Amino acid sequence: MRLTVLAGGIGGARFLRGVRAAYPDATITAVVNTGDDVTLHGLRICPDLDSCMYTLAGVHDHRRGWGRTGETWRIKAELEAYGAEPTWFGLGDLDIATHLVRTRMLDAGYPLSDVTAAICERWQLGVQLLPMSDQRCETHVVVELEGARKAIHFQEWWIKHRASLDPLAFVQVGVDQAVAAPGVLEAIADADVLLVAPSNPVVSIGTILGLADIRAAVVETSAPVVGVSPIVGGAPVRGMADRCLPAIGVEVSAQGVGAHYGARKTGGLLDGWLVASGDTADVPGVEVRAVPLLMTDDEASAAIARAAVELA
Amino acid sequence: MRLTVLAGGIGGARFLRGVRAAYPDATITAVVNTGDDVTLHGLRICPDLDSCMYTLAGVHDHRRGWGRTGETWRIKAELEAYGAEPTWFGLGDLDIATHLVRTRMLDAGYPLSDVTAAICERWQLGVQLLPMSDQRCETHVVVELEGARKAIHFQEWWIKHRASLDPLAFVQVGVDQAVAAPGVLEAIADADVLLVAPSNPVVSIGTILGLADIRAAVVETSAPVVGVSPIVGGAPVRGMADRCLPAIGVEVSAQGVGAHYGARKTGGLLDGWLVASGDTADVPGVEVRAVPLLMTDDEASAAIARAAVELA
Numbered sequence: 001m002r003l004t005v006l007a008g009g010i011g012g013a014r015f016l017r018g019v020r021a022a023y024p025d026a027t028i029t030a031v032v033n034t035g036d037d038v039t040l041h042g043l044r045i046c047p048d049l050d051s052c053m054y055t056l057a058g059v060h061d062h063r064r065g066w067g068r069t070g071e072t073w074r075i076k077a078e079l080e081a082y083g084a085e086p087t088w089f090g091l092g093d094l095d096i097a098t099h100l101v102r103t104r105m106l107d108a109g110y111p112l113s114d115v116t117a118a119i120c121e122r123w124q125l126g127v128q129l130l131p132m133s134d135q136r137c138e139t140h141v142v143v144e145l146e147g148a149r150k151a152i153h154f155q156e157w158w159i160k161h162r163a164s165l166d167p168l169a170f171v172q173v174g175v176d177q178a179v180a181a182p183g184v185l186e187a188i189a190d191a192d193v194l195l196v197a198p199s200n201p202v203v204s205i206g207t208i209l210g211l212a213d214i215r216a217a218v219v220e221t222s223a224p225v226v227g228v229s230p231i232v233g234g235a236p237v238r239g240m241a242d243r244c245l246p247a248i249g250v251e252v253s254a255q256g257v258g259a260h261y262g263a264r265k266t267g268g269l270l271d272g273w274l275v276a277s278g279d280t281a282d283v284p285g286v287e288v289r290a291v292p293l294l295m296t297d298d299e300a301s302a303a304i305a306r307a308a309v310e311l312a
Numbered sequence: 313m314r315l316t317v318l319a320g321g322i323g324g325a326r327f328l329r330g331v332r333a334a335y336p337d338a339t340i341t342a343v344v345n346t347g348d349d350v351t352l353h354g355l356r357i358c359p360d361l362d363s364c365m366y367t368l369a370g371v372h373d374h375r376r377g378w379g380r381t382g383e384t385w386r387i388k389a390e391l392e393a394y395g396a397e398p399t400w401f402g403l404g405d406l407d408i409a410t411h412l413v414r415t416r417m418l419d420a421g422y423p424l425s426d427v428t429a430a431i432c433e434r435w436q437l438g439v440q441l442l443p444m445s446d447q448r449c450e451t452h453v454v455v456e457l458e459g460a461r462k463a464i465h466f467q468e469w470w471i472k473h474r475a476s477l478d479p480l481a482f483v484q485v486g487v488d489q490a491v492a493a494p495g496v497l498e499a500i501a502d503a504d505v506l507l508v509a510p511s512n513p514v515v516s517i518g519t520i521l522g523l524a525d526i527r528a529a530v531v532e533t534s535a536p537v538v539g540v541s542p543i544v545g546g547a548p549v550r551g552m553a554d555r556c557l558p559a560i561g562v563e564v565s566a567q568g569v570g571a572h573y574g575a576r577k578t579g580g581l582l583d584g585w586l587v588a589s590g591d592t593a594d595v596p597g598v599e600v601r602a603v604p605l606l607m608t609d610d611e612a613s614a615a616i617a618r619a620a621v622e623l624a
Contacts, residue, residue: 042354042416074384078409082434084416093405097390104354104396122394 001026003309004191004223008033008204009048010065010238011230011295012197013055018301019195020056020126023309028127029187031214033199034112035132035139035172035207038155040089041079043099044106047155048204049116049129050098057123065238068094088160113181130187132208135178139203142169154203163240167247170202172210180213188217193312195305196227196269198237198293201257202244209269218269224312226272227261228304229254232293233278254279258286272311274304287311313338315621316503316535320345320516321360322377322550323542323607324509325367330613331507332368332438335621340439341499343526345511346424347444347451347484347519350467352401353391355411356418359467360516361428361441362410369435377550380406400472425493442499444520447490451515454481466515475552479559482514484522492525500529505624507617508539508581510549510605513569514556521581530581536624538584539573540616541566544605545590566591570598584623586616599623 003019005012007030016030033048047066054060054068061069071092080087091099098119105115111134120129141157143150143165151171157163188194199205209215218225231254236242242252250260254275262268263285270286276293289311295301315331317324319342328342345360359378366372366380373381383404392399403411410431417427423446432441453469455462455477463483469475500506511517521527530537543566548554554564562572566587574580575597582598588605601623607613 041412042419043412072384072386072405074405075387075409075412078406079413082409082413082431084413093384093386094390096408097387097394100353100355100387101391101394101396107354119394 002029002190002192003027003195004029004031004187004193005195005197006031006199006205006208007048007052007197008199009036009051010055012048012199012204013052013060014295014301015195015197015228015305016052016056016127017298018295018303018305021298021302022305024126029183029191030127030129031132031184031187031208032129033132033204033207035137035203035210036154037136037138038089038153040086040091041084042103043091043096044103045099046102046112046116046131049131050095052129053120053123053125056125056127066090067092071095086160089155090159111181113183128183130183131181132184132214133178133211134181135174137172137174137178137207137211139207140171140173141165141167142171143167158240163243167244169247170206170244172207175210178211180211180217185213185217188214188221188223191221191223193309194218194221194223194225195308196225196261198228198230198295200230200236200239200241200244201250201260202241202248206248219264219267224271225264225269226274226308226312227258227270228308229257229273229275229279229281229293231257231279232276237294255281255283258283258288272308274308274311314499314502314504315340315507316499316505317342317507317509318511318517318520319343319360319364319509320511321348321363322367324360324511324516325364325372326607326613327507327509327540327617328364328368328439329610330607330615330617333610334614334617336438341495341503342439342441343444343496343499343520344441345444345516345519347449347515347522348466349448349450350401350465352398352403353396354415355403355408356415357411358414358424358428358443361443362407364441365432365435365437368437368439378402379404383407398472401467402471423493425495440495442495443493444496444526445490445523446493447486449484449486449490449519449523451519452483452485453477453479454483455479470552475555479556481559482518482556484519487522490523492523492529497525497529500526500533500535503533503535505621506530506533506535506537507620508537508573510540510542510607512542512548512551512553512556513562513572514553514560518560531576531579536583537576537581538586538620538624539570539582540586540620541569541588541591541593541605543569543591544588549606567593567595570595570600584620586620586623
């Protein structure tokens with residue numbers, strides 16, 4: 001069975017562990033958001049790819065939700081002591097090794113998809129991680145800052161300002177030049193089931209679907225498409241979807257996100273929509289099912305993955 | 313008083329601490345060898361500049377002789393786990409922060425001299441560290457390797473092969489294009505005393521003097537030039553001078569190095585030559601004095617610095 005998953009950071013990473021646990025013999029491919037990627041201190045950082053990689057490798061910090069377990073912050077403290085800006089991004093020592101390897105390969109001319117494959121080789125994930133694109137396509141957030149309307153990098157909005165500034169709009173810088181990375185369109189076209197992870201509908205899933213060729217492949221694939229709601233009981237399980245959805249006029253609910261994604265029959269994304277027990281959604285043309293959606297451990301995540309595939 | 317010091321790594325660094333301790337009110341400038349510099353994992357590494365900086369800042373590992381005290385090696389282990397080559401260079405976590413700041417500034421277009429000044433700002437050394445040149449001028453070592461004559465980077469010879477391969481020659485790659493960094497020629501011309509630290513005569517002092525404009529400035533300065541022997545009792549106190557000197561036909565002794573440096577009167581380097589108690593040297597035109605030369609602590613190093621300045 002071929003399972004392809006559109007995924008962002010933490011929610012995507014945990015869901016992928018569930019898919020792998022539920023279908024260990026399946027060929028699992030994740031198309032991962034790279035809109036959050038950023039270059040800091042000369043290091044190319046891919047937060048969502050790394051969250052998926054570390055989580056699938058089992059070396060993630062489960063409590064914190066991002067980065068490596070047993071992480072230390074010695075270099076970050078040194079950079080601050082040197083007065084090197086910015087100081088607001090959480091660059092762990094172990095994490096920096098990943099960024100060094102990635103940056104060096106990118107500087108040598110390898111595309112991000114090749115670099116990602118090379119880095120993942122170490123971990124033997126059982127899931128192929130594909131960046132959505134080899135081109136830079138960065139999410140910027142339009143905000144009011146110091147009296148002016150300004151577009152800042154997603155990480156600056158999310159980490160530096162802790163999402164405290166109202167997002168007026170999200171902009172994908174470079175989206176017109178970006179195309180799907182090698183393997184992405186095939187993984188969508190050839191899937192038996194295409195799953196949409198419970199990731200941020202705006203800055204993870206929305207960013208992936210912002211690439212015209214990926215959106216077209218999703219619309220055209222013969223595979224059923226089933227999404228998992230990242231909103232449980234009117235709030236995101238994790239992250240800042242509640243800050244992002246209002247900016248695009250979408251209600252923070254399983255109903256709101258389901259309707260936003262829409263039915264494939266009417267030009268949207270979904271054939272099936274998995275919402276949390278207790279939540280409801282009514283999206284014309286979309287089969288909705290309610291199951292427990294909290295990914296507290298691999299077994300819970302695997303149950304969600306099974307429910308999604310069965311709905312398909 | 314203006315004291316200018318030609319310096320390499322550990323020997324230079326300890327001697328600089330002695331000069332600073334002996335003459336706290338002097339304007340002290342160090343012209344530091346950059347022939348050992350190397351780019352690894354995308355990081356620009358300047359071992360001698362960093363040895364001087366860390367040692368003067370008092371954050372050096374005194375026992376190991378290089379790098380930071382309290383250093384850890386987590387990133388190095390990660391890089392190895394990723395299969396990132398080379399694995400033989402000792403890249404400490406704290407040290408990497410220095411390299412990241414340096415590399416980022418160099419990539420932004422700043423010359424090494426400006427970058428060095430910016431990095432040293434943190435430490436308030438009381439000694440100005442100048443790279444000998446802003447241009448790359450790398451020491452390569454000609455060796456027999458796998459049946460062929462080959463020139464390898466100094467670090468590869470010294471660290472990877474632990475100086476086990478006989479050096480047939482030392483080559484300064486880029487020396488014809490390199491010129492003294494800003495401030496170097498002035499520091500030599502305007503010095504009251506020019507000191508030659510007990511650093512490797514071949515790959516530290518020899519490398520600095522390999523730059524034609526620096527050698528000319530040393531020959532022409534009105535300051536007396538006093539050298540301190542790095543050879544004590546027929547062996548280097550530290551490092552691999554005993555492996556380097558024979559390659560250029562120089563005896564491993566205070567006499568040998570003194571004669572190699574030669575008298576300024578006859579086109580050489582020295583007016584005075586400080587050798588270790590128990591050693592002797594007879595270099596026509598050079599005033600030789602014997603004092604204890606082991607830099608076991610700052611007071612011992614300061615006594616050597618005082619003896620050198622007094623000899624001048």
